[in-house]
Amino acid sequence: MTTMVQETAAPTTGSGAASRRHELAAFLRSRRERITPEQVGLPRGTRRRTPGLRREEVAHLSAVGVTWYTWLEQARDIHVSVQVLDALARTLMLDGSERAHLFQLAGAVDPTPAASCTGITDALRETLDQLDPLPACVQNSRYDILAYNRTYARLLCDLDAIPPEDRNCMLLVHTHPDWREAIVHLEETMRLMAAKLRASMAGHLSEPAWKMLVRRLQTESPEFRENWERYEIVAHRSKTKQIRNAHVGLLNLHHTDLWLGPQHGARMVTYTPVDEETRERLRKLHALAARPAVA
Incomplete structure (x- = not known):
């Protein structure tokens, strides 16, 4: 596994900064100790005395140096990049x-859309709701899903069950089993999406959130690594998609991007039925999505 390059910064002064570092160290230790090896796919072994994970295990799973992570838990005055956080x-x-607490203690701004989802107004959310039973969502050019209606929530997987910071179409199509199963032409879709992401990234090469996404995809998906190295470029365009929904079956859909701002900003993604059978299946899917959850 590739180790993330650690950045260093000039020492910070003041009791407030020192207190934050000690609080950060204690917070990391407490969270490390509550996770069992089995939860992250590691063997427990017979000689384990440390509650939860060892420091070297956290460092390995996070792709950071063991010494550097140890310094972090020792409240050393070191800089923590947003990628490492x-x-x-x-x-x-x-x-x-x-x-949010982790980023605050580290004095960093969380770049994920889940931390600050700007531009999603009440009017825009109402528009999404009014489009039901047509699946619709709002995405940015990095494929983060910023908002969605009930039908879209059940279109490819149970989106409500996905942590907000992981609601990203690139990540889901490469790593989520249900999402991948729902895409009829999966290999073609992954290659096309990688080409679109590379085209969009040209204007965001220095932004941490973009670099974090690409690094994570390269780590977790061999298919993405292969497609990313092709250096293919494709612009956004409307198209027809086939989705194999787990609840109502095959859906033939027109995919349309409705831009909400400049070309590389947020867009509303809508799916309209190609045929009457798909239209009826979307009504059934919306009815299922609208049912209250069973306690």
């Missing part, structure tokens, strides 16, 4: 509140 948050299985 994101990796630690995923390794330690932090929920939304814990992730």
